[in-house]
Amino acid sequence: MAMDGYKGFLGLLVSALLVGFLSVIFTLVWVLHYREGLGWDGTALQFNWHPVLTVTGFVFIQGLAIIVYRLPWTWKCSKLLMKSIHAGLNTVAAVLAIISLVAVFNNRRANNLTNMYTLHSWIGLTDVVLYVLQLVLGFCIFLLPWAPLSLRAIAMPIHVYSGLLLFGTVIATVLMGVTEKLTSRQTTPPYNTFPPEGIFTNTLGLLIVLYGALIFWIVTRPQWKRPKEADSSLLQSNRGAAEGMEGAITMSLGGNTDKSDAELNSEAAARKRNLGLDEAGQRSTM
Amino acid sequence: MAMDGYKGFLGLLVSALLVGFLSVIFTLVWVLHYREGLGWDGTALQFNWHPVLTVTGFVFIQGLAIIVYRLPWTWKCSKLLMKSIHAGLNTVAAVLAIISLVAVFNNRRANNLTNMYTLHSWIGLTDVVLYVLQLVLGFCIFLLPWAPLSLRAIAMPIHVYSGLLLFGTVIATVLMGVTEKLTSRQTTPPYNTFPPEGIFTNTLGLLIVLYGALIFWIVTRPQWKRPKEADSSLLQSNRGAAEGMEGAITMSLGGNTDKSDAELNSEAAARKRNLGLDEAGQRSTM
Incomplete structure (x- = not known):
C-alpha cells in the first residue's frame, strides 16, 4: 500500500514499539530486581503486579490499539477486522488494568491499609471506569451493526477524543504512581541520595512519556490515516x-x-x- | 462572525475559564490556608510560589495561549496581532515558570536540600527548557518575517504537536508535584487519614485535569478553527x-x-x- 512518508512512519513505529517494550522490561526489572518480586499472596509481591500489568496493558497495549488503523499493511484488510483487533487490544488492556486493581486492593486489604486517599488512586480508578465505559459504548456503537449512521457520526469524534484523553491521563497516573512509590518509601537508600532505584524508575517514567509522545505523533498525522x-x-x-x-x-x-x-x-x-x-x-x- | 456550534463553544470556553481560574484560586488557598503562606525569604513561604506560579502561568495562561486563535471575536483581527497575543501569553507563562523554578531552587539551597532527584524535577525542568525553545523557535519562524514559506509549512505541524505535548506534560508534572508534596509530608494529619488538605489538593488535581481536557477539546474541533x-x-x-x-x-x-x-x-x-x-x-x- 502506498503511504506518504512511509520510511518516517516505519522509523517512528519501530521506535514506539521499542520504547514501549523497553518500558515493560524496565517495570519488570524494577519489581524483580529493585523490589520484592512477583506473587499472589497479599504481600508486596502481589502489589508488584500493579505496575507490571498497568504498564503492559494500560500503557503499551492501549498505545498499540490506538495506532492499529495506521499500519499500512492492514489497509487491505476489512475495516470490520481492524475494528475487532482495535476492540480486542483494548479489551486485553482493560482486563489487565482490572487485574492490576485487584492486585493492589487485595494487597492493601491484607495489610489493613487505607484505600483511595491519593490523587493517583482517584484519577486511576476514574480512568479504569471510563475506559471500560468507552469500550462498551465503542462496541455497541461501532462494532455491533445496529447503531444508526447519525449516532455513529456524532459519537466518533467523542470516541477518538476520549480515547486519546484517557491514554494521556493513564500515563500521567503512572507517573504519579512512580512518584508516590519512590517518595513514600521509607527504606534506604532514600530517593534524595540518587539511589540506583530512583535513577532507574525516573528513566522508566521518561520512557513512558516518550512512548506516549510517539503514539500521539503517529496518530495525529493526517497523511498516515487509513485511506477512505x-x-x-x-x-x-x-x-x-x-x-x-x-x-x-x-x-x-x-x-x-x-x-x-x-x-x-x-x-x-x-x-x-x-x-x-x-x-x-x-x-x-x- | 459565524461559527458552527457557537453556543457549544461558548459553554466550553466559559467552563474552561472557570475551571482554570478555580485551579489558580485552589492553589492560592492551598498555600495560604493549608500551608505556610507566601514570601521570598528562602523558607517554605518562598517554595510556595512554585505551585502558585506554575498553575497560574504554566497551566492556566498556557491553556489560554493555546485556544486564543479559536475565539470567534478575534477573527476580524489581523493574524499578526493574534500571533503576537499567542506569543505574548506564552512569554508570560514562560517567565512565571522560570520564576517558579527560581523560587524552588532558592528554597532548596537555603535549606541544603538535594536538587533534581525526582521524576517531577526531571520532567518539569525538561518542560521549561523545551517550552523556552518552542517560544524562541516559534518567534523566529512564525512571527519574524524572514523564514521561508517552506520552513514555516514544515515547522507548523511540529509546533502545534510540541505545544500540545508540552501542555499535557506540564499538567502531568503538576500532578506529580501534588503527589510528591502530599505523600512526602511528614506532618500530621497524614495523607492516608483523608485530611482536609488531602481532599482539597486531590480536588485541585482533578480541576487541572478537567481544565486540560476542556482546552484539548476546544483546540481539536475542526469546526472551531479560525477561518482561512x-x-x-x-x-x-x-x-x-x-x-x-x-x-x-x-x-x-x-x-x-x-x-x-x-x-x-x-x-x-x-x-x-x-x-x-x-x-x-x-x-x-x-
Whole structure:
C-alpha cells in the first residue's frame, strides 16, 4: 500500500514499539530486581503486579490499539477486522488494568491499609471506569451493526477524543504512581541520595512519556490515516458496497437522521452503514 | 462572525475559564490556608510560589495561549496581532515558570536540600527548557518575517504537536508535584487519614485535569478553527493580499522551495508569505 512518508512512519513505529517494550522490561526489572518480586499472596509481591500489568496493558497495549488503523499493511484488510483487533487490544488492556486493581486492593486489604486517599488512586480508578465505559459504548456503537449512521457520526469524534484523553491521563497516573512509590518509601537508600532505584524508575517514567509522545505523533498525522474505503475498493473489487457512502454521512452529519433510521431494518443497509461509517471514523481521527 | 456550534463553544470556553481560574484560586488557598503562606525569604513561604506560579502561568495562561486563535471575536483581527497575543501569553507563562523554578531552587539551597532527584524535577525542568525553545523557535519562524514559506509549512505541524505535548506534560508534572508534596509530608494529619488538605489538593488535581481536557477539546474541533484568511478578506476588503496564497503553500509543501526562497528579498512577498502561512498554520491545528 502506498503511504506518504512511509520510511518516517516505519522509523517512528519501530521506535514506539521499542520504547514501549523497553518500558515493560524496565517495570519488570524494577519489581524483580529493585523490589520484592512477583506473587499472589497479599504481600508486596502481589502489589508488584500493579505496575507490571498497568504498564503492559494500560500503557503499551492501549498505545498499540490506538495506532492499529495506521499500519499500512492492514489497509487491505476489512475495516470490520481492524475494528475487532482495535476492540480486542483494548479489551486485553482493560482486563489487565482490572487485574492490576485487584492486585493492589487485595494487597492493601491484607495489610489493613487505607484505600483511595491519593490523587493517583482517584484519577486511576476514574480512568479504569471510563475506559471500560468507552469500550462498551465503542462496541455497541461501532462494532455491533445496529447503531444508526447519525449516532455513529456524532459519537466518533467523542470516541477518538476520549480515547486519546484517557491514554494521556493513564500515563500521567503512572507517573504519579512512580512518584508516590519512590517518595513514600521509607527504606534506604532514600530517593534524595540518587539511589540506583530512583535513577532507574525516573528513566522508566521518561520512557513512558516518550512512548506516549510517539503514539500521539503517529496518530495525529493526517497523511498516515487509513485511506477512505472507496479508494481501497478500487484495489479490492469485492468491496464495492463502500462506494458512494460519503454523501450519506455528510447528509447525516447535516442533521438528516430520519432517512438512516428508516434504513435500519435492511441488512444490506446495515452493511453499507458499517462501511460508510468507517469513513466518518477515519476523518474524525483528528 | 459565524461559527458552527457557537453556543457549544461558548459553554466550553466559559467552563474552561472557570475551571482554570478555580485551579489558580485552589492553589492560592492551598498555600495560604493549608500551608505556610507566601514570601521570598528562602523558607517554605518562598517554595510556595512554585505551585502558585506554575498553575497560574504554566497551566492556566498556557491553556489560554493555546485556544486564543479559536475565539470567534478575534477573527476580524489581523493574524499578526493574534500571533503576537499567542506569543505574548506564552512569554508570560514562560517567565512565571522560570520564576517558579527560581523560587524552588532558592528554597532548596537555603535549606541544603538535594536538587533534581525526582521524576517531577526531571520532567518539569525538561518542560521549561523545551517550552523556552518552542517560544524562541516559534518567534523566529512564525512571527519574524524572514523564514521561508517552506520552513514555516514544515515547522507548523511540529509546533502545534510540541505545544500540545508540552501542555499535557506540564499538567502531568503538576500532578506529580501534588503527589510528591502530599505523600512526602511528614506532618500530621497524614495523607492516608483523608485530611482536609488531602481532599482539597486531590480536588485541585482533578480541576487541572478537567481544565486540560476542556482546552484539548476546544483546540481539536475542526469546526472551531479560525477561518482561512481568504474567506475573512471577503469581509475585510483591505486584506486582499491574502487571496490566492493557498496554491503557493501547496506548491511549497510539494517540495518546490526554490521559488519561495527567490522571493525572500521582496517586501511584498514577505507580506504575502506571512498571510499565506497563516493558512498553513490553521490547517495544521489538527
